[in-house]
Amino acid sequence: MIRSGSLKLHRWVLAAAALLAVCQPAFAEKRVALVLGNSAYRNVPQLANPVNDSAKIAATLKEAGFDVVDSRRDLPAAETRRALRDFADRARDADIAVVYYAGHGIEVDGSNYLIPVDAKLERDTDVYDEALSLDRVLIAIEPAKKLRLVILDACRDNPFAKTMKRTVASRAIGQGLAKVEPSSPNVLIAYSAKAGFTAADGDGQNSPFTAALSRHIATPGLDVRRAFGFVRDEVLKTTGNRQEPFVYGSLGGEDVPLVPAPAKPAPAAAAPAPTLSAQAEARRDYELALQLGNKNALDAFLKQYPDGFYASLAKLQLDKIAAEEIRIAATEKARLAEQERARLVAEGAQRSEQSKAEADVRAAEQARIAAEKAKQIAQDQAAAAEQKRLAAEAPAPVKEPVKEKAVNLAALPPASAPADVTKSVQAELRRVGCLTGAADGDWNAASQRSLTLFNRYAGTRLDAKVASVDALDAIKLKPSRVCPLVCEHGFRADGDRCSRITCAQGSVLNDDNECEKRRGNKPVAKRDTDDRPERPVRERPRPEVSAPRPQGSPQASGRASGQVVCDQSGCRSASAGCRVEFRTFEAGGPYPSGGNIQVCR
Numbered sequence: 001m002i003r004s005g006s007l008k009l010h011r012w013v014l015a016a017a018a019l020l021a022v023c024q025p026a027f028a029e030k031r032v033a034l035v036l037g038n039s040a041y042r043n044v045p046q047l048a049n050p051v052n053d054s055a056k057i058a059a060t061l062k063e064a065g066f067d068v069v070d071s072r073r074d075l076p077a078a079e080t081r082r083a084l085r086d087f088a089d090r091a092r093d094a095d096i097a098v099v100y101y102a103g104h105g106i107e108v109d110g111s112n113y114l115i116p117v118d119a120k121l122e123r124d125t126d127v128y129d130e131a132l133s134l135d136r137v138l139i140a141i142e143p144a145k146k147l148r149l150v151i152l153d154a155c156r157d158n159p160f161a162k163t164m165k166r167t168v169a170s171r172a173i174g175q176g177l178a179k180v181e182p183s184s185p186n187v188l189i190a191y192s193a194k195a196g197f198t199a200a201d202g203d204g205q206n207s208p209f210t211a212a213l214s215r216h217i218a219t220p221g222l223d224v225r226r227a228f229g230f231v232r233d234e235v236l237k238t239t240g241n242r243q244e245p246f247v248y249g250s251l252g253g254e255d256v257p258l259v260p261a262p263a264k265p266a267p268a269a270a271a272p273a274p275t276l277s278a279q280a281e282a283r284r285d286y287e288l289a290l291q292l293g294n295k296n297a298l299d300a301f302l303k304q305y306p307d308g309f310y311a312s313l314a315k316l317q318l319d320k321i322a323a324e325e326i327r328i329a330a331t332e333k334a335r336l337a338e339q340e341r342a343r344l345v346a347e348g349a350q351r352s353e354q355s356k357a358e359a360d361v362r363a364a365e366q367a368r369i370a371a372e373k374a375k376q377i378a379q380d381q382a383a384a385a386e387q388k389r390l391a392a393e394a395p396a397p398v399k400e401p402v403k404e405k406a407v408n409l410a411a412l413p414p415a416s417a418p419a420d421v422t423k424s425v426q427a428e429l430r431r432v433g434c435l436t437g438a439a440d441g442d443w444n445a446a447s448q449r450s451l452t453l454f455n456r457y458a459g460t461r462l463d464a465k466v467a468s469v470d471a472l473d474a475i476k477l478k479p480s481r482v483c484p485l486v487c488e489h490g491f492r493a494d495g496d497r498c499s500r501i502t503c504a505q506g507s508v509l510n511d512d513n514e515c516e517k518r519r520g521n522k523p524v525a526k527r528d529t530d531d532r533p534e535r536p537v538r539e540r541p542r543p544e545v546s547a548p549r550p551q552g553s554p555q556a557s558g559r560a561s562g563q564v565v566c567d568q569s570g571c572r573s574a575s576a577g578c579r580v581e582f583r584t585f586e587a588g589g590p591y592p593s594g595g596n597i598q599v600c601r
Contacts, residue, residue: 029095029096029146029260030067030093030094030095030096031065031066031067031068031094031095031096031097031098031258032066032067032068032069032070032087032090032091032094032096032097032098032144033058033061033066033068033069033070033097033098033099033100034070034072034083034084034087034098034099034100034140035054035057035058035061035069035070035071035072035099035100036054036072036073036075036080036083036099036100036101036102036103036114037050037051037052037053037054037055037071037072037073037074037101037102037103038050038051038073038074038075038101038102038103038104038115038116038117039051039073039074039103039117040074040117041104041115041117041119041159042117042118042120043118043119043120043121044104044159044160045159047103047104047156047201048201049102049201049202049205049206049207049210050102050103050153051073051074051102052205052206053102053153053206053207053210054071054072054073054100054102055071055073056206056210056211056214057100057102057151057210057213057214057217058071060214060217060218061098061218063218064218064258064259065259066098067094068090070083070086070087070090074117075116075117076116076117076118077116077118077119077130077131077132080114080116080132081132081136084132084136084137084139084140085140087099087140087141088139088140088141088142088143091140091141091142091143091144092143093143094143094144094145095144095145095146095147096144096146096149096258097140097141097143097144097148097149098141098149098150098151098258099137099140099141099149099150099151100151100153101114101137101150101151101152101153101154102153102154102207102210103115103117103153103154104154104156104158104159105152105154105155105156105177106121106127106131106158106160106173107173107176107177107178108124108127108173110178111133111134111135111178112133112134112152112177112178112180113127113131113132113133113134114131114132114133114134114137114152114154115130115131116130116131116132118130119131121160121164122163122164122165123164123165123166123167124164124165124166124167124168124173125167126164134150134152134180134189137150138150138182138184138187142184144186146186146256147186147188147224147256147258148184148186148187148188149187149188149190149224149258150187150188150189150190151190151213152177152189152190152191152192153192153199153207153209153210153213154177154192155176155177155191155192155193155197155198155199156198156199156201157198157420157423158173161173161427176191176193176194176195176196176197176198176199177191177193177195178195178196179195179196179248180195180248180249181248181249182248182249186251186252187249188224188225188228188247188248188249188250188251189247189248189249190228190245190246190247190248191245191246191247191248192207192209192210192235192243192245193209193243193244193245193246194244194245194246195246197243197244197420198420199243200239200242200243208234208235208238208239208243209231209235209243209245211238212230212231212234212235212238213231215234216228216230216231216234217231217258218258218259219257219259220257220259220260220261220262221255221257221259221260221261221262222257222259223255223256223257224251224256224257224258225247225251225256225288225291225292226288226291227257227258228245228247228291229288229291229292231245232244232246232291246293247292247293250294250296250297282305282308282309282310283310285301285304285305285310286301286305286310286313286314289301289314290317294321295318295321298314298317298318298321299318301314302314302315302318309389312385313382313385313386313389316378316381316382316385317382319378319381319382320375320378320379320381320382322378323371323374323375323377323378323379324375324378326371326374326375327368327371327372327374327375329371330364330367330368330370330371331368331371331473331477333364333367333368334361334364334365334367334368334477335476335477336364337357337360337361337363337364338361338364338477338478338479339479340357340360341354341357341358341360341361342479342480344357362459365459365460365474365477368473368474372470420441421467421468421469421472422441422442422443422447423439423440423441424439424472425443425447425451425467425468425471425472425475426438426439426440426441426443426447426450426467427439428472428475428476429447429450429451429454429475431475432454432475432478432480432481432482432483433481433482433483433484433485434450434451434453434454434457434482434483435447435450436450437450443466443467447467448464448465449464450483451464451467451471452464453483454475454482454483457482457483457484458474458478458482460474462474485497485498489513490509490513492513501513501515503515506518519594563578563579563580564580565580565596565597565598566590566595566596567590567595567597574598575598575600577600578598578599578600579598579599580596580597580598581596581597581599582594582595582596583595583596583597
């Protein structure tokens with residue numbers, strides 16, 4: 001009996017162990033999340049949606065069965081640091097760690113910062129003390145084993161740009177967030193808009209990005225990379241291709257869902273799995289690589305499928321990525337060349353060095369323009385090929401519009417610029433002194449004239465009829481004023497403002513905006529009219545002349561009037577019967593500024 005009982009107990013333990021082994025994949029992974037939403041900013045206008053967005057994502061993750069969802073809102077800097085520190089402790093034994101942030105973000109010199117609600121950014125260097133760098137967030141999720149995910153719905157306009165002072169003219173403050181390349185494995189960083197672009201806050205209760213994210217991120221069994229691909233497609237459709245979410249980083253070859261797929265009962269008889277054709281497999285893998293949109297994914301696809309129709313499409317996509325990398329490198333080189341030229345001018349370097357620097361600037365600008373054209377050509381080719389693919393793979397004609405119209409941002413005509421690009425171009429034109437109006441997003445005649453002035457003084461050939469991204473990049477390369485400051489009469493340029501000209505007593509401002517002595521009649525000598533006896537006038541000995549003067553001339557009498565007249569030959573006493581008058585040069589005066597002449601009856 002004891003042996004029989006032991007055997008039954010042993011069998012029961014084995015059955016329980018098998019049951020736990022079957023259920024283990026669904027419950028083994030520990031998932032933690034920190035959700036932050038900042039709306040109530042104290043030093044800039046408040047945002048409407050971040051608190052609503054963070055509440056939406058927190059509820060989504062809780063419904064997905066996350067072990068810990070720490071939701072915070074409107075945190076100042078000190079409490080944000082404390083929340084990240086506490087979350088780092090929770091992530092130590094977690095498999096998946098997620099940080100979601102909605103609010104203001106800013107990019108300074110290529111680094112990204114999250115803005116707490118109490119931040120007061122008066123200078124560009126204040127971000128190091130008042131804001132939290134993205135690196136600090138990555139440190140908080142670093143202990144997670146399988147997936148470290150950061151989601152930033154923070155690509156909004158910089159609210160401090162209008163008042164923030166630059167301590168160094170060359171320090172760049174961009175719009176949106178800067179591109180990142182995570183150095184740690186199994187890290188994904190998702191932006192609500194592509195690097196360098198801004199995201200819409202949305203007209204509804206949630207932003208377009210968060211609304212799409214809440215619908216796809218917690219789909220059971222869906223790989224997180226494909227989930228963000230679906231989010232990208234939905235946001236592009238919702239915003240009319242004006243906003244494109246983007247994911248940076250890479251994962252391994254296995255699917256990594258945030259929510260495990262539900263366990264399926266084992267079939268009574270294992271049915272053979274349906275096999276896909278080679279063409280269908282290539283198409284599926286190509287679409288996955290295209291959704292990821294990075295070089296590593298496309299290279300991996302080409303290793304698997306080196307030839308064929310989809311291999312050609314992948315190569316065109318790689319050409320587009322390579323052209324974009326060349327454009328970014330050329331833009332940076334042009335910026336550094338312009339910065340070096342400005343430095344040499346400011347330091348008063350030799351003319352030869354300045355000439356060489358100017359030549360380098362021109363060469364770098366030409367290389368940048370060439371890279372822009374090459375990038376546009378590569379984008380057009382990739383977009384055209386993708387349109388043909390979609391048209392070829394489309395099912396039988398239906399009444400719905402053809403999907404090829406929403407393929408790629410590169411396929412959009414650049415005739416009209418988004419309002420955020422227009423505002424950014426206007427703000428940069430104001431910074432370089434070419435625009436005096438407000439950056440209101442209306443590309444009117446005044447804005448077009450300001451870009452024309454920039455072309456004249458910067459030596460560029462930008463299209464002034466539209467506010468383009470190319471124009472924005474070219475203006476950002478200029479670290480200081482480009483268009484000269486023009487002041488009204490009576491004022492002179494003093495740095496970036498006009499100062500009134502004040503002349504000393506006895507001086508007046510002339511038409512050339514310069515102070516000069518007040519002109520007036522010179523004093524003349526007069527005879528005394530009292531009864532005092534006249535003193536003899538000491539006359540200079542006159543040289544003898546070969547011919548006598550006419551008897552009727554005024555000087556023949558040998559008498560003088562007592563007045564003095566001066567001209568280019570010298571000064572002398574006026575003749576008797578003559579008077580001295582002041583006349584301008586146009587009226588017969590002896591000097592350009594006028595002078596006295598002798599008028600005889």
